[in-house]
């Protein structure tokens with residue numbers, strides 16, 4: 001048994017549905033996310049990936065089904081309660097204070113006073129010492145130590161995208177949800193983001209929505225493919241890459257990232 005199949009399930013969705021009037025954005029989704037893995041959710045536009053994230057993190061209510069996180073049924077818990085249980089979702093640049101230094105942004109996130117619901121306002125405040133420790137370790141993870149005192153507005157786009165991940169990390173989550181962390185990134189920044197995400201597995205579990213198939217295939221332990229509100233296929237990247245159903249869902253070679261299938 002490899003480490004992926006042997007690690008415990010941290011997050012499970014059972015028959016999750018989301019209806020908007022008669023339209024089923026999610027038509028009964030089952031998902032098992034194992035601890036300390038990178039689990040990617042992919043699928044064509046409109047497949048239901050973002051809706052599934054909303055259900056898992058509690059930003060919208062389910063119409064049916066069940067969600068269990070870390071042994072607790074969280075289906076009807078509000079998002080802030082799920083944050084308290086150890087879920088963190090990374091939001092885009094809007095959650096950063098552009099005029100404040102990187103360190104200060106992370107300090108506010110660690111303290112739970114940063115803006116918007118991305119951050120953990122319900123955690124007991126950390127002591128100053130351990131807050132500084134959290135900030136230091138997140139800075140190191142992000143590879144932004146040299147920029148700790150730089151105002152966030154002066155960072156490159158790629159550095160800002162990494163910091164968004166760091167803001168979620170500062171809440172010390174068990175699971176981190178990343179929605180297209182590489183969107184709009186130049187090729188030079190992609191490797192840094194890939195390394196960052198892969199490195200998170202030691203302490204966290206990563207649930208990832210990502211359109212860049214090369215990245216998905218490189219860094220995922222498990223890939224769930226969605227289509228029209230359902231799970232079309234799930235498995236190891238190699239198996240997904242050569243799955244005929246997945247290929248036809250993507251109408252061509254997009255799934256292989258332009259490379260021949262393994």
Ligand SMILES: Nc1ncnc2c1ncn2[C@@H]1O[C@H](COP(=O)(O)OP(=O)(O)OP(=O)(O)O)[C@@H](O)[C@H]1O
Nearest residue numbers: 020023024025043044045046047048049050051052
């Ligand atoms: N508030 C809403 N009311 C009605 N339909 C909605 C609503 N939100 C999403 N949908 C529909 O649900 C389906 C799934 O949308 P969702 O955003 O989850 O897809 P996605 O896989 O994340 O797509 P993309 O890759 O384009 O972001 C789409 O058909 C979308 O139009």
